Amino acid sequence: MSIFVDENTKVVYQGLTGSQGRFYGLLNREYGTQVVAGTSPKKAGTDVDGIPVFATVADAVSATGATASCIFIPAPGVKAAVMEAAEGGIEFIVVITEGVPAHDEAWFFNELRQKYPNVQLLGPNCPGIISPGKANIGITAGHIAKAGGPVGIVSRSGTLTYQALYELKQKDIGVTTCVGIGGDPVPGTSHIDCLRAFQDDPETLAVMMIGEIGGSAEEEAAEFIRTQMDKPVVAYIAGVTAPPGKKMGHAGAIVSGGKGTADAKMEALRDAGALVGMNPTEAGDLMAQVVAKL
Amino acid sequence: MDLFEYQGKLLFGSYGIPVSPGEAVQSVEDAVAAADRLGYPVVVKAQVLTGGRGKAGGVKLANNSAEAREYATSILGLDIKGHIVGTVWMEKASDIAEEYYASFTLDRSAKAYLGMLSAQGGVEIEQVADENPDAIAKIQVDPVIGLSEEACRDWVKRAAINPAATEGAVDILMKLYKVYVDADADLVEINPLILTPEGRVHALDAKVTLDDNALFRHPDYEQYDAIQHRDERELAAHKKGLQYVGLDGSVGVIANGAGLAMSTIDIINQVGGTPANFLDIGGGANADVMAGALEVIVSDTNVRSIFINIFGGITKGDEVAKGILEALTRVTIEAPIVIRLDGTNADEGREILKPHLSDRLQMQPTMLEAARCAVELAEKASA
Numbered sequence: 001m002s003i004f005v006d007e008n009t010k011v012v013y014q015g016l017t018g019s020q021g022r023f024y025g026l027l028n029r030e031y032g033t034q035v036v037a038g039t040s041p042k043k044a045g046t047d048v049d050g051i052p053v054f055a056t057v058a059d060a061v062s063a064t065g066a067t068a069s070c071i072f073i074p075a076p077g078v079k080a081a082v083m084e085a086a087e088g089g090i091e092f093i094v095v096i097t098e099g100v101p102a103h104d105e106a107w108f109f110n111e112l113r114q115k116y117p118n119v120q121l122l123g124p125n126c127p128g129i130i131s132p133g134k135a136n137i138g139i140t141a142g143h144i145a146k147a148g149g150p151v152g153i154v155s156r157s158g159t160l161t162y163q164a165l166y167e168l169k170q171k172d173i174g175v176t177t178c179v180g181i182g183g184d185p186v187p188g189t190s191h192i193d194c195l196r197a198f199q200d201d202p203e204t205l206a207v208m209m210i211g212e213i214g215g216s217a218e219e220e221a222a223e224f225i226r227t228q229m230d231k232p233v234v235a236y237i238a239g240v241t242a243p244p245g246k247k248m249g250h251a252g253a254i255v256s257g258g259k260g261t262a263d264a265k266m267e268a269l270r271d272a273g274a275l276v277g278m279n280p281t282e283a284g285d286l287m288a289q290v291v292a293k294l
Numbered sequence: 295m296d297l298f299e300y301q302g303k304l305l306f307g308s309y310g311i312p313v314s315p316g317e318a319v320q321s322v323e324d325a326v327a328a329a330d331r332l333g334y335p336v337v338v339k340a341q342v343l344t345g346g347r348g349k350a351g352g353v354k355l356a357n358n359s360a361e362a363r364e365y366a367t368s369i370l371g372l373d374i375k376g377h378i379v380g381t382v383w384m385e386k387a388s389d390i391a392e393e394y395y396a397s398f399t400l401d402r403s404a405k406a407y408l409g410m411l412s413a414q415g416g417v418e419i420e421q422v423a424d425e426n427p428d429a430i431a432k433i434q435v436d437p438v439i440g441l442s443e444e445a446c447r448d449w450v451k452r453a454a455i456n457p458a459a460t461e462g463a464v465d466i467l468m469k470l471y472k473v474y475v476d477a478d479a480d481l482v483e484i485n486p487l488i489l490t491p492e493g494r495v496h497a498l499d500a501k502v503t504l505d506d507n508a509l510f511r512h513p514d515y516e517q518y519d520a521i522q523h524r525d526e527r528e529l530a531a532h533k534k535g536l537q538y539v540g541l542d543g544s545v546g547v548i549a550n551g552a553g554l555a556m557s558t559i560d561i562i563n564q565v566g567g568t569p570a571n572f573l574d575i576g577g578g579a580n581a582d583v584m585a586g587a588l589e590v591i592v593s594d595t596n597v598r599s600i601f602i603n604i605f606g607g608i609t610k611g612d613e614v615a616k617g618i619l620e621a622l623t624r625v626t627i628e629a630p631i632v633i634r635l636d637g638t639n640a641d642e643g644r645e646i647l648k649p650h651l652s653d654r655l656q657m658q659p660t661m662l663e664a665a666r667c668a669v670e671l672a673e674k675a676s677a
Binding site: 075076101103106109111114127143144155156157159163166183212213215216238239240242243247248262 | 400402437507508511550556561564572607636662
C-alpha cells in the first residue's frame, strides 16, 4: 500500500495551462498519475494535450470525480486557489508553489482545519508526493524511485528527497510513498502526519525522515517516534554546520536564539530510538542495514 | 528582511502606536540640528541591523549641542559587529518608570500567531525565557479569528504589569497586532515598551522583520530592500537572483536545492574542510545560472577550490554538464573544480564532461568522495 495517493487517485491541476503546470502535469500523466482535469477561469472548455480544462475546481470535480488537486498557481493566487479546491470538494491539496507569504499559509491552514477538517494539505513550497509505480503528483523525477516498498520517506527538502530516493534505488530498495512536506514555516502536512500514516500502512516497514534546521518539527516528530512508532526510523538532518541567524534558502531553515539546531534535533531523534545518519549517503547505508534485517 | 529601528518606529507610528519624536540623519551637522529642534536631552542611537549596539557604544544620551556633536561624530562610521553605522536616530529622551516587553510572531508548532508580553522588559527576552519563563505571558491567536480586545485585555492582566499601564498597553497591543498582520511581518517587537512617570505607555524601541515573500503586495518595501546590509558577495548574488550566504571557509559551494546545498556544507565540514558559502542555484542549472554562480564564487578571495554538487531531478544531467562547460568558457577561474553529478541522465552528463577533465576540473562519483577531493585541493592550495 501507499499513503495519501495511489493509482486510483484522480487529480485536478490548478494552473495546468501555465508553463509549469503543463510541463509537470503532462510528466505526471506520463508516469501513470490519473491527471483528469485542469482549471483556468479564462480557458475553460479547452484542453491540454487531451486533459479537459474547467473554469473552477468545483466544475472539474463534478465532471471527473477528482479527489486531489495539485496547485501550480503563482504565489499571490495560492490562498484563493487552496480555498477553491477545498470548497470544490477536494480532499488532498498539494501546493508546489514557492514564495507564498507566511501569513497566507497560517491563514489557510487554520481556515481548512476549522471549515474542512477532512482536507489534507501538502506544502506549499514542496516537491509533492510520489507513490512509486502508482502516482506522482508534483515535480519529483519519477524514475529515480523504485516501486514497491518497504520504505516510506518524509522530507522537508526537495533535492534531498530526490537524493534519498536515489540512494535507496542504488541499493535496490523500494519505496511505498515519498512525501516532500516542504521547507516553509507553516507546512500543511507535518513530519508527524506522515509518520502516523506510515506507521498505519502495512506495507511500509521502515521510514526515512529528512529534516532541516529551524523550528521544532523534528523534535516533535522525535517525541512521536518515541511514544507511538514501532517501525524503525532512519533520520538525517541537513544544516548541522549552518551559522545562526542565516536563512539557508528555505524560509523555515534558520537557527535563531539557539533554537532549531541540527544537533538538538539529532539528539532528540537518537533518544527516540531513531538511527541518525550524518549525511544522505550514511542515512542510505543505515537504511540498507535496517531493511536487510526486516 | 529586517528594518532599522527608526523605520520600525515610523511604521508603528503610522498605525497610531505612540513613539518618541525623532529624526533619522546621516551627518553630524544634521544630527546636531535635529537634536536642537527636538530639545534636550536627546538619545543618539546607531541604526544597525544587529544586536548589542549599546555595549558597542552605539547609544548615547546628549544633554546639549556639544554632546550631540560629540556622540554623533563617534557613532557615525562606528563598526558594530561588522555593520558600519551610516544613520543615527536622534530621539527625544523619555523618562522611564517601568519597562515591558511585547511582541507578535508565528508559533510554528501551533501553526498560530504567538503574542508575548512581559513585565520584565528592557533585557534580552531569551534570558527571561530561560531564567523565569513564568514572567512571560503568552497568547495564541488564531489567524482566521484574530485578536479580540477582550482576549487582549485578559492577556495584559496575566502579564501583571502595572495597572496604570493597562489601558495604554491594550491600545498599543491591538495596534501592534494590526501592524503584524497588515504589514506581513515575521516579527514585530517592542523592547522596551515603557510606562512613563506621567502614566503614559509608549514604544521606546521597534524591531520589525518583514516577510520577503509578501513583497508583491507591498511595493513600498523596495525602499527597505535597498538599504539591507549584505556583504559584497551576497549583494552580487542577490542581483543575480541566487540564494547565497557568505561563510568564511575555503571551499566554494554550488548546489541545486536548499537542502542539498546545506547538506554539501555539512559534508565539507565533516571531512575536515571549511565551506566558503551556501549557494543554491535552484532547479535550472543552465549555463547562464552556472556562470553567474561561478562569478560570485570567484569574487570571494578565500576560495581555494570549488565543489559543484548537482542532483538532476527534472534538470537533466547532460544539460547541467553542457551548462558547466559553457560557463567555464565565460568565467576565469583560478581554483580547481570538483563536480559530482547524479540523478537524471547523469551518465550522459559525465560522458560530456569526461574529455574536459584535468587537474583543474575533476569529477567524483559520490558526494562524500567529491567533498574529500575538494577539501584536499583547498588544503594543497593554501599550503
